Structure formats: C-alpha cells, structure tokens
Amino acid sequence: MSNQINKKFRIAFAIWWLLWFAVHYSVVFNYGATKLQAFADSSISNFLLAGACLLIINNMRYYLPRQEKYWYVLAISFGLAVVWLVVVRVLLWAIFKSETVYLAMVNVSSTLRYAVAFLMLGCMTTLSLLWYTQKEQKEMDARKTEAENLAKEAELFKLRQQLQPHFLFNSLNSISALVTTQPEQARKMVHQLSDFLRGTLKKEEHQLVNLDEELQYLELYLDIEKVRFGHRLSTQISCEETCRLLKLPPLLLQPVVENAIKFGLYDTTEDVTISIDAKKINNDLIITVTNPFDPETSSPKQGVGFGLSSVQRRLYLLFARNDLLQAKAENNFFITTVKIPQV
C-alpha cells in the first residue's frame, strides 16, 4: 500500500519537475538566452530545487514539528531558497563567466527566481507537513483503537472470571439437591451465594478494605465449598487481633484461596484442611494460605506458577514491587505468602 503510494508520488514528482523544467527553459529562452544557456539555467535551477524539496520531505519523515508549525514552514522555505539562489548563481557565473549579457539577465531575474523557489519550497513543506501529520494521526488512531479493544477484552475476561461459572452452576446444583431433603440448608446456601456474589460485584478496584471484611468474605466462599464437598473440607482461619483493621486491596486474596481450593480440594479425594493465617511483621501484613496437593496428579512449580500471576500483577501495579507474592511446595503442601505493605 505505502509502496504504491510511494511509486505514484515519485512519478508525479518527476513529471512535475520535467514540466517546470520546460517552462523555465522557454521563459529564459524567450528572454534572449541561447539554447545552451537556457538549458543549463533550467536544469541547474530545477535540479537543485527538486533536491531541496526531497530534502524537506525526507527531513519531515524523521522530524515532525509539533509547535510553531507555520514558523517552521516559513523559516525553512526562506532559508533553503536563499541557499538555493546563491548556489545557482555561483554555478551559472562559473559556467558562463564571459557572457555578460546573459549574466546581467540572471542578475535582474534574481528576485523573481527567489520568489518562485520560495513558493515551491513553501508548498512542498506544507504538503509534507500535512501528509505526515495525517499519517501520524492515523497511526495514533489505530493504536488507540487497539488499546481500547484490549481493555474491553480484559474487562470481559474479568467479568467472566468474577462470575466463575463453574463455581456458580455447581453451587446452584447443590441447592437444587438440597431443596427436597434439607430445605433449611438450601435456603441458607441461597443466602450465602447471594452475599458472595454481591461482594464480587460491588467492590471497587482501588479502595482498600479491612482484613476483617476480606476474611469474612473468604469464609463465605469457603462455607459454600463446604456444602458442595460435604465434610471433606475443613478450614482454619487465624488472625492476630492487631491485624483485623489492617488494610488490603479488595478481593486480592480471593484468587489465592481459589487456587488453594482448586489444587487442594478439586484435585484430591481425601479430607483436606485449608488454612489462612494473617499476622503483622514490621509494617507489613503477611497472609499465608496453605493447601495440600496431590503430587501424583499435579506438580506445582516452585515460585509463581499456579494461576497466581494475576495477583502478582496487581500487587506490582499497586506497590511497584515484585517480591510481595511468594509460593512454594513443601511436603505435599503448597504455601502461598502475600505481603501487603501498610502505608
């Protein structure tokens, strides 16, 4: 595409200068110069002027003035026209040293020549300025659209993640099973599930919440899982009194606990205990989530594998640190530690 434009431009450019060469030639010839003089005059002038135009176009490709655009156009056309005129005159004088009549004519016509060159260069600068600005605008628009699309996709993905279809439908299925046999329990689970969903929907990304609140929310989630998996799941949540009012980003621990459930509960068949432990060390809130895993079916990688990268990313965006999330496997237990600096 751009190659084609380039080719078209080159042809137009060449044709334009050939025409102008002819006009220049005939004007000089009609004013009484010889054919040779007219030819030399026209070719030197126009060749140099075309060169100056190319110089401007190329220059614009790499440097596009943003402020003082119009002064830039004026200054560059003015300056280049001066340089051009001097060079043309020097060359013509050097070639036709003894032909005073012709040189006199060159002298007289200097103003006109300058005016033409200035206009030509001015037009060329303006044109390429417009062309490149438009091109830049187009590229910027494309980038903007792409960024918007990416953001939209991310948003959709997040919404979907929040809804957790697997969890939601399985929970509804449990309720459906409970309705006939244990209606009270079914009703309780409807309430738990509603509270849980409300919690996911209302939270603002950037407002910090109390640890207390976040733990209650996690407990809700774990209680629902307990209904689904009978008494195979037990949980242990311990939190030092001093930590209860410490702050953390909302739903930050949710993926960590989901991960623990995924590998500790969904992928095992025995009774499992998932523990969450919160304490304060120096000025950091330290939360440790421990879950067993089955070494036969899942081999957790050391460090942050395990679908924890979103937590890592969020912590990085909030605190600009990459060392706040740590995960390790020890004797068939997977231990995730999240550190939240208290500001």
Add this chain to the structure above:
Amino acid sequence: MKTLIIDDEPLARSIVKEYLKDFPQIELMQECNDGFEGVKAIQQHQPDLIFLDIQMPKINGFEMLELIEKPPLVIFTTAFDEYAIKAFENHAVDYLLKPFSKERFNKAIAKFLDQSNTGTSKNNTQSLLEAVPASPVQNNRIVVKTAGKIKIIPVEEIHYLEASDDYVKIHTKEGNFLKNKTMGYFEQSLNPGQFVRTHRSYIVNVQLITRIEPYEKEGYLVILKTGAQVPVSKNGYAKLKQVLGM
C-alpha cells in the same frame, strides 16, 4: 440395566440418584467419587450407562473414558464446559448442564433407552473422545493404564513417541506405555514447540536432543540424552530445523 454415577460432589450425585428413582428398570450399582473409582467400578459392573462429571480430582472424565476399552454409553453431567459442548452434541447420548430439571433428566434417559433398544451405540463414546479437544494439552499430562494400574505421565517426562500398530508407545524414563490413540492426535495436541514429528512413526521431545547425525541417504538420526536413537525423515528434518532455529 445397570448404571453408575461418577461425580466428586455428594450433592450432585444425590440429585441424579433422586431422579433415577422413577426408572426402576435402571439399577444404580455404585456411586464413584473420582475417575479411579470409576474405572474400577466400570470393570466390575459392566454398566450400560454412566453419569459422568468432567471436572474431577486425579483424572478428569475424558481421561477416565480413555482408559476403558469398551466404554458404556455416557450422559455427561457438567456445570460448564465451553470446549466440550460441541463434542457432547455430536457424540454423547446426552449432556446435562447443572443444575438440570427432572424433565430434562427424563429426556436424557429417554434418549438413552431409545439408543440402547435400537443398538445404535458403543462406538459413540469412542468418536466422542476423538472429537474432544485433547486433554494432554489442557492438563499437560497423559493418563495410561499399565498392568491394571493407572499411571499419570506429565508431558515433560515423555522422551519420545513411537507408532505401534493401533497404539502409540510412550517412551519415558520409567519405561514404555501404550496408549490407544493415533500419532496424528498427539502431533496435534502436544505443544509443537516441544514435540516434533520427525518421522511418520516418531514424535520427539526436542528438549532431550543432544545431537543429530546423518543416516542413510537423505535421512537423519536424533540422539537423545538417554542414548535413544530416533529416525528423522527428510520432511521431519525440515520441521526439526525450524523448531530448533538451525
């Protein structure tokens, strides 16, 4: 007629059990908590129908089916499986999306009764497994049965694969295992950056290659860290060069 329920959630099983009460001709033999139990129970009871969840501990529903030589008819019970639904539609007796109603359940049973009466069946489950987006990719593991035991092979432990009649022989440091699948299946489902089909009958884990030697005319041999030698065809050599960036 005999049936089994294979699901890791007790409440989910209880609902199928409850709905089944209306069909006295279908006898529930056993409830299974995971795929391992499922394999054993299927061998033991030879059921005509199973209710199968996909997401289960140890091995998932598809991996379990792969281990059974003549799988019974299957009604899938699953909460959400965006990838497999197309395969269900084409090849399973039916699939029930949780939570499902009594009416929906009855419809599925009617379909099953119809199919088992007319005898249009058995290979259904085979074709389903071929149509399901491969499980090794999703889980990075391959499940095989060896000497009556179930073995889970993590994909990175595969040295190379070799075609062997109707089976594929999986070479690992713990020995060879046979899997009832085609080479094409593995070529498509394994990560092409790590596993290259070097030959009509071979797929190699490129991370284990120590050197490549010319062999006969136009052919090559790949030597693995384990000392194993794997043939490479002219075509395979081109693919190998591309993956290794030579």
